[in-house]
């Protein structure tokens with residue numbers, strides 16, 4: 001059975017890192033919860049600030065870990081980046097990020113080049129010092145920069161990796177320029193998801209492990225929100241948040257939605 005408080009929702013939206021998986025393995029209890037939601041006819045979606053792949057790559061990875069889904073159910077920050085570039089008629093970009101993002105952008109008409117109109121700073125598995133130096137030089141010259149997220153750390157299996165937020169902070173420090181963030185909880189990400197899915201906000205809930213990205217995104221979208229304690233943020237941090245940014249639910253783990 002679904003715990004009573006969760007029965008009213010139709011759309012269950014899940015962050016990935018620290019909520020669904022530690023990259024290579026599912027978090028205990030996740031599979032049972034997701035399978036049950038699908039069995040009773042709820043809609044399950046995934047929404048991540050990760051950019052290691054495009055949405056198709058994340059869908060494939062979810063399937064390979066035993067969560068059957070398809071690309072239409074997955075939204076990632078690679079899409080927010082593409083949306084920003086298209087909205088602003090930017091075709092040529094320099095990218096700090098993984099090949100999965102570069103391929104996704106190229107496949108959608110963007111040119112990845114050393115002579116860009118915009119610098120894109122996204123998640124890397126290993127920091128590329130040379131790309132960072134190049135980006136600093138470009139941004140110092142006045143080329144604008146966008147970034148995927150301010151996340152400071154993420155789990156890859158048992159290893160804790162530096163998040164893209166750390167790279168962005170270093171670049172801002174070095175150049176004295178501000179990087180525009182397009183991932184959750186930016187207004188751009190809210191607008192993108194709203195037009196992509198047209199959810200009824202009152203029937204939608206997001207589960208996430210990061211208060212300032214996931215939970216704030218949900219609240220500003222008019223959705224309900226559940227903070228899961230399987231990731232980086234700690235329960236004490238909730239007290240420091242503004243009242244309107246606080247989560248509606250706090251869960252030790254996702255399987256607490258079942259009884």
Ligand SMILES: [Mg+2]
Nearest residue numbers: 015017018209
């Ligand atoms: Mg997360």
